[in-house]
Amino acid sequence: MGDLYFPISKSRLKYWFQFILFVLMVIFIYQSVGLTYTILLVGFLTWNLYVFFKKTPKLYSLAWLDKNIWTFEYIDGVVTKEVCSILDHQLYFAFCFAKKEKWSTQIVWRDQLTGKDYKKMKILAKIYGKSLN
Template sequence: MDKCSFQLKHSYLALMFHLAVFAVLMTLLYLLLPWVLWCSLLLLGGAAYLLFYRKTPKITGLDYLDGKEWTLSALGAKHRVQISHIIDHQAYIVVYFQHARSKPIIVWCDQMPFQQWKSFKVLAKMI
């Protein structure tokens, strides 16, 4: 198979998904909890976003090498990884790695052009 290179950009779909889940959760909590407790949970949710979500590694590219070997580019650094398995959820694809220390990555459909997305899905089915 030819060398496949996938350049990833920032996903606005993922951000909108996370904000929608947070908004639904906060609306339900607003209906169930006193106002002061709701405000404290709102601040806690904002702090969790700033501390944890923004610190996730920004993957900028995936390069297919051979079999389950891939090169993962993250902000200038390149790592050679082996993919354990890939799960396609239509709007996003979850990529799991062989090493237990490596966290799985989520590739959303708006992170690459449509043609690359289609070829990435085909490649994911082949692995």
């Protein structure tokens, strides 16, 4: 496979996807409980999303070291983790970790990878997606 280092860029797809889901939730909430409760719930959901995005570590790069050992470079340091599977969901790749940690999965969105890196990741997901255990 050659170079299995993947630099990660900022994702716009992640925010658009979650914004669309948020708008759909607001529409369904408005139809079921009315305007007053909708405003309260929208405020609560917005605050929860803000807290979630602040706590999520920023990923800068990832690299495949061995059969199931990957290195993830975050804003606060480099972490080596054992990946038990890589799931390809077309819009994003989900890395499932063997040990249940605070973040038991890592999502890498399609637009965070270059075209060449995206193709490499799709091949890795096909080859090793179910056979890493």
